[in-house]
Amino acid sequence: MPVETETLETVQSLTQSGYKWGFETDIEMDLAPKGLNEGIIRLISERKGEPAWLLEWRLKAFAAWQTMREPHWSKAHYPPIDYQDLHYYAAPKRKPGPKSLDEVDPELLKVYEKLGIPLKERAILAGVEGADGSFPNPVAVDAVFDSVSVATTFRKTLEKAGVIFCPISEAVHEVPELVQKYLGSVVPASDNFFAALNSAVFTDGSFVYIPKGVRCPMELSTYFRINARNTGQFERTLIIADDASHVSYLEGCTAPQRDENQLHAAVVELVALDDAQIKYSTVQNWYPGDAEGRGGIYNFVTKRGACRGKRSKISWTQVETGSAITWKYPSCVLQGDDSVGEFYSVAVTNNRQQADTGTKMIHIGRNTSSTIVSKGISAGHSDNTYRGLVRVLPRASGARNFTQCDSLLIGDQCGAHTVPYIESRNATAKVEHEATTSKIADDQLFYCRQRGLSQEDAVGLLVNGFCKDVLKELPMEFAVEAQKLLAVSLEGSVG
Amino acid sequence: MNAVQAAGAASFLGRFEGLRERLPGDREIRDRAAAAFRAGGFPTVRDEAWKYTSLRPVTEASFYEPLLSVADGGDLLAELPVLDGPRLVFLDGRFRPQLSVLPENIEVGTFAETAVFGRLARPDRDPLVALNTMLTEDGAVIGVPDGVDAGLLQLVSIATDVPGRAVAFHPRHCIRLGRGARLMLLEMSGGGGTYLHNPVTEAYVADGAVLVHVRLQDESRTAYHLSTLYAEVARGGTYDSFNLNLGARVARTEVHARLKGERSATHLNGAQMLGGTQHGDFTTIVSHDAPSCASRQTVKNVLSGRARGVFQGKIEVARAAQKTDGYQMNQALLLSPEAEIDSKPQLEIYADDVKCSHGATVGELDAEQLFYLRSRGIPEAEARSILVRAFLTEALDAIGDDTVRASLDRAVDAWWGKQAA
Numbered sequence: 001m002p003v004e005t006e007t008l009e010t011v012q013s014l015t016q017s018g019y020k021w022g023f024e025t026d027i028e029m030d031l032a033p034k035g036l037n038e039g040i041i042r043l044i045s046e047r048k049g050e051p052a053w054l055l056e057w058r059l060k061a062f063a064a065w066q067t068m069r070e071p072h073w074s075k076a077h078y079p080p081i082d083y084q085d086l087h088y089y090a091a092p093k094r095k096p097g098p099k100s101l102d103e104v105d106p107e108l109l110k111v112y113e114k115l116g117i118p119l120k121e122r123a124i125l126a127g128v129e130g131a132d133g134s135f136p137n138p139v140a141v142d143a144v145f146d147s148v149s150v151a152t153t154f155r156k157t158l159e160k161a162g163v164i165f166c167p168i169s170e171a172v173h174e175v176p177e178l179v180q181k182y183l184g185s186v187v188p189a190s191d192n193f194f195a196a197l198n199s200a201v202f203t204d205g206s207f208v209y210i211p212k213g214v215r216c217p218m219e220l221s222t223y224f225r226i227n228a229r230n231t232g233q234f235e236r237t238l239i240i241a242d243d244a245s246h247v248s249y250l251e252g253c254t255a256p257q258r259d260e261n262q263l264h265a266a267v268v269e270l271v272a273l274d275d276a277q278i279k280y281s282t283v284q285n286w287y288p289g290d291a292e293g294r295g296g297i298y299n300f301v302t303k304r305g306a307c308r309g310k311r312s313k314i315s316w317t318q319v320e321t322g323s324a325i326t327w328k329y330p331s332c333v334l335q336g337d338d339s340v341g342e343f344y345s346v347a348v349t350n351n352r353q354q355a356d357t358g359t360k361m362i363h364i365g366r367n368t369s370s371t372i373v374s375k376g377i378s379a380g381h382s383d384n385t386y387r388g389l390v391r392v393l394p395r396a397s398g399a400r401n402f403t404q405c406d407s408l409l410i411g412d413q414c415g416a417h418t419v420p421y422i423e424s425r426n427a428t429a430k431v432e433h434e435a436t437t438s439k440i441a442d443d444q445l446f447y448c449r450q451r452g453l454s455q456e457d458a459v460g461l462l463v464n465g466f467c468k469d470v471l472k473e474l475p476m477e478f479a480v481e482a483q484k485l486l487a488v489s490l491e492g493s494v495g
Numbered sequence: 496m497n498a499v500q501a502a503g504a505a506s507f508l509g510r511f512e513g514l515r516e517r518l519p520g521d522r523e524i525r526d527r528a529a530a531a532f533r534a535g536g537f538p539t540v541r542d543e544a545w546k547y548t549s550l551r552p553v554t555e556a557s558f559y560e561p562l563l564s565v566a567d568g569g570d571l572l573a574e575l576p577v578l579d580g581p582r583l584v585f586l587d588g589r590f591r592p593q594l595s596v597l598p599e600n601i602e603v604g605t606f607a608e609t610a611v612f613g614r615l616a617r618p619d620r621d622p623l624v625a626l627n628t629m630l631t632e633d634g635a636v637i638g639v640p641d642g643v644d645a646g647l648l649q650l651v652s653i654a655t656d657v658p659g660r661a662v663a664f665h666p667r668h669c670i671r672l673g674r675g676a677r678l679m680l681l682e683m684s685g686g687g688g689t690y691l692h693n694p695v696t697e698a699y700v701a702d703g704a705v706l707v708h709v710r711l712q713d714e715s716r717t718a719y720h721l722s723t724l725y726a727e728v729a730r731g732g733t734y735d736s737f738n739l740n741l742g743a744r745v746a747r748t749e750v751h752a753r754l755k756g757e758r759s760a761t762h763l764n765g766a767q768m769l770g771g772t773q774h775g776d777f778t779t780i781v782s783h784d785a786p787s788c789a790s791r792q793t794v795k796n797v798l799s800g801r802a803r804g805v806f807q808g809k810i811e812v813a814r815a816a817q818k819t820d821g822y823q824m825n826q827a828l829l830l831s832p833e834a835e836i837d838s839k840p841q842l843e844i845y846a847d848d849v850k851c852s853h854g855a856t857v858g859e860l861d862a863e864q865l866f867y868l869r870s871r872g873i874p875e876a877e878a879r880s881i882l883v884r885a886f887l888t889e890a891l892d893a894i895g896d897d898t899v900r901a902s903l904d905r906a907v908d909a910w911w912g913k914q915a916a
Contacts, residue, residue: 073543392857394832409847412814418842424857427829431857435840439847 032089038062041200044089048169048203053180061189061199068193074356075385075417076325078298081263088201088234161217163247164209168236171207178209182240186269186306186333194265195302198234202267205236210245210276219475221250235266241276243309248279250478264323266301274309274336279317282330283478285485286322293352293381296324303330304360307339307368315342316359317473319482321489324353329387331360334368334396341370344470346482348463348489349382349414358388358405358420363396363429374405375467378414379490385417392429399429407437408466410459410490460487503554504536507663510560511629518632520610528618528628538622547805547837548747548776553719558663558691561587568594571653575683575713576902576909582649588664588692589633594651601645601678606634606667613669613697615725621749623721627665627695634667634694637680641673641701647899648678652694654686654718663691670696672704672732681899682710685742689717696724700732702756707735709899711906714742716771723749730756730785737894738765739903740775741910747776754781754788754816761788764893766795768910769802776805783816783846790820795890796827797883798834799914809841812849821851828886829859830879880911 045055189199289296305314316330332341343359361370378384407416448458538545581598618625720743752761796804827836840853868878
């Protein structure tokens with residue numbers, strides 16, 4: 001079993017190392033002054049040369065945000081965040097396009113190297129002129145280097161198919177009518193505290209539009225990275241799948257090791273029209289803080305998809321191993337008749353990490369169905385909460401939901417919590433929910449140990465088995481990475 | 496707290512000020528409860544614990560103090576499926592010796608005489624318990640000595656209907672079982688007209704003791720029933736309860752069971768059958784504080800008309816509570832297009848060597864099963880009744896005692912009779 005071997009190797013290779021992706025790049029940054037006020041928002045908007053409607057939209061969001069209070073209903077505990085002590089805009093200084101990789105900022109190349117991006121792709125990402133030929137590897141990368149998308153690859157191949165995949169700041173100029181129509185239509189600017197903040201100050205993110213009847217020729221991928229000290233990350237992603245189209249989008253995250261906590265408040269909006277399908281996969285591995293819980297990212301994200309069309313489908317798959325605090329609920333609003341929502345999640349917490357994650361499935365249309373599979377693993381002194389809502393509205397005749405959430409506890413100092421809300425207002429709806437909490441079975445552990453596996457390897461193996469239902473939903477390259485991450489995250493938790 | 500709410504809370508606070516000097520028991524405890532109630536008022540749907548149950552109708556209504564009763568209550572008593580044998584009857588919250596049959600081997604008293612507040616109730620955290628603590632005047636005080644099997648005792652609450660004068664009463668019950676003692680307590684509540692019944696019960700189950708507590712809530716359909724129960728179970732003891740909720744316009748049955756000693760157990764089973772515009776809320780919190788304890792819950796909801804059923808069930812497992820075995824099943828049957836169920840099962844676990852699970856299902860009657868019965872010549876209404884009864888049976892089967900079971904079956908039959916009419 002090559003995958004298992006790989007998992008075991010990873011565990012071994014990392015037993016002495018710290019956070020594998022914990023490097024920090026030193027490149028020249030264009031920073032806006034700290035603090036948040038109308039002036040900063042106007043500055044961001046001006047730097048990006050945004051149209052007036054967008055500035056107005058931002059200012060409205062900011063006005064709403066000022067009237068809102070930071071929510072504290074989750075189980076997470078953290079020191080108060082000083083929103084005036086953050087930089088809301090940071091961009092790598094732009095130079096004219098380098099002629100070859102030799103001219104590219106070596107620091108930037110090092111980042112790509114550590115991320116494992118192939119050389120040819122690095123050239124494209126770094127904006128080397130004439131490097132965007134055709135590639136055998138069918139993954140399009142839109143690298144978000146801090147707040148500005150450094151470059152976008154594979155645009156030509158995608159353009160041929162009619163797919164638009166670009167930084168949202170570009171989309172604002174190129175397809176303003178699409179952005180204006182859909183931006184904030186799933187997550188309104190005043191939806192919640194962090195979404196309002198994001199709407200006011202988002203600097204960049206990805207925009208995807210798949211035209212009618214098109215099956216996106218490749219999987220779309222964004223490497224999100226957080227860089228530069230004290231810059232909150234406010235990504236904004238908008239994906240629109242027009243009638244009968246199909247897209248698979250991958251979001252992968254790693255972050256540099258640092259001491260100060262960092263706020264990350266992204267917003268992801270998905271819109272699926274008639275017969276369209278969107279598959280959104282996330283592997284989140286931001287810096288979780290050290291063993292005592294110092295440092296680490298605050299990941300407060302609003303992700304929501306609207307199945308607007310009939311027979312549309314949105315599927316969220318996430319593997320959450322990083323961040324000091326994860327607080328997110330990728331949701332589906334099932335508006336179209338016969339639409340389908342799915343949520344597959346693995347959340348791993350170790351040391352002092354806190355995760356409060358789950359989903360909301362709002363059944364509005366007839367014969368809508370949703371599936372929730374959540375696997376939570378807690379180790380060390382961490383707390384892991386599944387919080388989910390299944391709501392069936394009166395019109396949703398024949399709605400169907402199945403929920404399975406399982407928690408696994410490793411060690412006696414951690415916590416596992418399950419908080420599902422089930423609300424049904426239609427008699428013909430069928431809702432089923434199951435949840436279990438247990439520790440790793442002694443007999444299974446004994447079986448592995450007896451065959452010569454070390455305690456830690458055995459745990460890695462069993463945890464991967466526990467998460468199998470979710471991992472199998474991930475695209476191939478992510479599945480392998482995710483297995484490694486699980487093993488790394490649980491490192492040092494057994495014994 | 497909004498203005499209307501403030502008015503509702505203020506009238507109770509006003510009554511407390513008026514009665515303060517005459518109320519029995521520790522005045523300091525009452526003052527603290529009043530302070531808590533004054534600060535927090537009635538809970539609203541913005542409070543997480545009350546997310547699904549609005550007390551607006553209660554806060555908007557005016558309630559009066561019960562009169563020293565005019566009626567003798569015998570007719571109301573006859574409407575409840577009371578069994579032969581010892582019983583303690585309370586009319587409008589006050590003990591009625593004339594209607595009661597005192598038991599022999601149990602120490603029985605009233606709160607009016609003893610006026611001792613227990614240590615389990617948390618008026619600082621539960622607003623309705625603060626209200627109760629502030630205004631309570633009477634209640635049952637039941638003690639079963641070590642090693643005694645006390646058999647069956649009934650605790651009955653009835654409310655008289657005085658038109659235009661809705662009363663509110665806040666009985667305070669206390670049940671203590673000594674080591675190895677046993678008691679089957681059958682509690683019933685009913686009445687006529689509009690009233691607020693806000694009882695608080697504390698149950699102490701000592702080492703190896705078994706308290707079987709079967710409760711039938713069949714209040715008037717225009718009444719409000721807001722009950723809170725705290726049970727504490729010592730080593731090897733069992734608190735085994737079944738709650739059948741049929742009545743009231745708005746009802747909340749809140750049960751806190753704390754497994755304090757090793758190898759103790761609790762069963763918090765229940766069924767709610769609601770129709771019309773009834774609102775029924777069954778909320779349970781099981782706290783596993785000690786190792787090797789077990790908790791079991793099967794809760795069924797049958798909802799027709801525009802009724803709304805709520806189930807909130809939390810299982811807490813403390814760090815020390817290794818080898819915990821917790822199970823909870825909650826099912827709802829929606830019989831009409833306008834009925835609603837809101838369900839929130841919840842696990843909060845801090846120990847690793849545990850086995851906890853919960854399940855929840857929501858749906859309508861199975862069309863195939865209905866067809867099967869219809870195809871054998873059973874009329875639709877009867878076929879539905881058979882299927883609903885079958886659905887409920889799993890929960891009711893938890894009641895081991897045949898006579899008590901029969902008493903609840905009678906209440907369920909009567910409920911069906913009312914639905915059909």
